[in-house]
Amino acid sequence: MRPVRIYDTRTRETRRLVPRVPPKVGLFVCGLTPYDDAHLGHGKLAVTFDVVARTLRRFGYRVFYVQNVTNLDDKVLRRAGELGLDPLTLSERYFRGWTGAMERLGVASVNYYPFATDYVPEILAQIQALIDRGYAYAAGGSVYYSVARFAPYGELSGQRVEALRPGARVAVEPEKRAPEDFVLWKAASPGEPTWESPWGPGRPGWHIEDTAITVRLLGARYDLHGGATDLKFPHHEAEIAQAEAATGEAPLVNFWMHAGLLTTQGEKMSKSIGNVSSLSDAIEAWGPEVLRFYYLNAHYRSPLDFDPARSLEESREAYATLEGAARRLREGSQASPPGEEGLPPAEGRAIEALLERLDELMADDFRTREAIALLFEHGRRVSEFLPKLPALNAEAREALAAPYAWALEVLGLCPVRPGSAEGAGGVEAALNARERARGRGDYAEADRIRSDLNEGGIVVEDGPGGARWRRAGPSEP
RNA sequence: GCCGAGGUGGCAGAAUGGUUAAUGCGACGGACUGCAGAUCCGUUUCCUGGGGGUUCGAUUCCCUCCCUCGGCUCCA
Known part of the structure; x- marks a missing residue:
């Protein structure tokens, strides 16, 4: 105890x-x-x-x-x-x-x-x-x-x-x-x-x-x-x-x-x-x-x-930032088999210290706000390693994910949602069609496909690795 | 009236007797983008209710005042 x-x-x-x-x-x-x-x-x-x-x-x-x-x-x-x-x-x-x-x-x-x-x-x-x-x-x-x-x-x-x-x-x-x-x-x-x-x-x-x-x-x-x-x-x-x-x-x-x-x-x-x-x-x-x-x-x-007009709006934005890093880490890890590289030793130690600090904060009259602040800071570390993720071994990936597992257990935040495969084929097909339209400069068609997907609760995010998609949260427009 | 909890940047909200007072939202600028979004980087330099006191040093401790909220025997 x-x-x-x-x-x-x-x-x-x-x-x-x-x-x-x-x-x-x-x-x-x-x-x-x-x-x-x-x-x-x-x-x-x-x-x-x-x-x-x-x-x-x-x-x-x-x-x-x-x-x-x-x-x-x-x-x-x-x-x-x-x-x-x-x-x-x-x-x-x-x-x-x-x-x-x-x-x-x-x-x-x-x-x-x-x-x-x-x-x-x-x-x-x-x-x-x-x-x-x-x-x-x-x-x-x-x-x-x-x-x-x-x-x-x-x-x-x-x-x-x-x-x-x-x-x-x-x-x-x-x-x-x-x-x-x-x-x-x-x-x-x-x-x-x-x-x-x-x-x-x-x-x-x-x-x-x-x-x-x-x-x-x-x-x-x-x-x-x-x-x-x-x-x-x-x-x-x-x-x-x-x-x-x-x-x-x-x-x-x-x-x-x-x-x-x-x-x-x-x-x-x-x-x-x-x-x-x-x-x-x-x-x-x-x-x-x-x-x-x-x-x-x-x-x-x-x-x-x-404040009915802004409190939950603001929380949604903040939580999206926090949860987004966790989600990208998870998706990135799923997208590629583990590589050979470990985390730099200093980073591994920093994460260990973070986990200990999170427990310390909770053990001191439940200082949740500071725990959340540390989770945001960890999000920046995750972002930094995201491009190198394919090379990282399973242990390194787990270390990066550990603070989110902590958040889920203690705060009930950042749950692992199994990516719903239902309808995924249709989304992929639509995204491919959009890529082809973009390729030939038909942006009107590309934007139409994107807004159709948005209507269907799919958020499209273009990134360096091409277009990605995810299901919108309950309150995302 | 009495008891209790509060008053921190544009906003939400932490912490601390001592170098730049977290973190997030927002805003602005940049990178990336056909655009948008997401993400990343940077900026937002003079933010601790007023007045006293203790101290080398107070946002933090003490006194006092002001303001807000809760309670005063049915309110989470």
Whole structure:
């Protein structure tokens, strides 16, 4: 296991990850409430922790990555009411949409998506434990957490309860003993799915599901908790209060990792604001790698401002440069059998050093932007060797390709796409016809053939070795 | 009001107590091309919010102010 340093929000320091049970690492990421389509902000979070999991696995950690699904809450209920659907059917449908988008985005690192409503027994037990220990009280068929009873409350976010502004966003429930208390169990309302409980029929509060699930799946203490910064308070604060009070063990997690928000025109991208861009649409229009590149082109903790008019346009251009070098290397290697020459020793060493540096960057709180910068620099090396490629032996070719294999494994960029042979004969024939037209100076005909190919999604690039072609990416004109 | 995160070139966005502050996009010039594109080379010399302080040296550390965003118990 390579040592990895991670920034922890709670202690506000970057320190080495020491798994509680090496080489296992428990990773929990919250924030999936399937009541509508995923947007670009969700994509950023998903790619962030996908890369965290990929990196740790590369370094020899056995990551168990859990992402919970809040399949029943106020928003699900409201939306279901609007659409006239059963709430659990609605959330199931949007969850499928979510996993479909994740699959296309290349996010395959999540081991398990537990549904909140499958953990009602655990939730009831945890609430009971909190009541027994004096941290919670029943009132009017609901159960509330008594924040005043938990001394470390506010440690994660730096908030002092006295300084809060009650009712800033959410109306204060009159049954609460104190405005900062939060609901663990919600008394049943007509028409809602409900479960029996010692306090009457009802359903789980939002915060409790996470800790009921994590205590069950990851233990009373675990390694990494991820989420976006907007959940730091109150949600993550509540998780600490619940779990540590219920189990008597602390700290709940060793590292609180908070990803910067995706904003757009200076505002958080959010359904309530209504400024969302659909994740699925963006994947469709730009391709998954352009999106991943966009997200990873900044540090995960930084806020990222999405400009619909240019952000992905710019990422597409940049990614095309990065991926183009990888592709030309691959195609060039396929086009000629390996030769006899090795790489100059200095170059071989430089690539070794590059690979080591890439791992070092990731091991230092996941510095993806700098890793990408190094991959661009490697692209220039590849360009330099491209003309000499036919003479290079297999080992040299592999060394040149190694950084791209790294990029694929860790960042999910520069995948090897098997060149589709389908229709290739027709393209070759068209290119030959175009060459003949060019040969006799009939440029009108040559350009017509080229634009026909463009229409068919084939990009023609004339180079020193003659015309080459490739299939256009999803968003290339 | 309080808590948190930010403010770096035309734009996006890294990093660092110390020679020219990455990388990319864009722009411009050149090579190659019938043209375009791709690629390569070069240029884009005075870019670190304001003001103090510590230091031989601050963009980095400290104080203060301004601005933006997030949160304040349903928001990834």
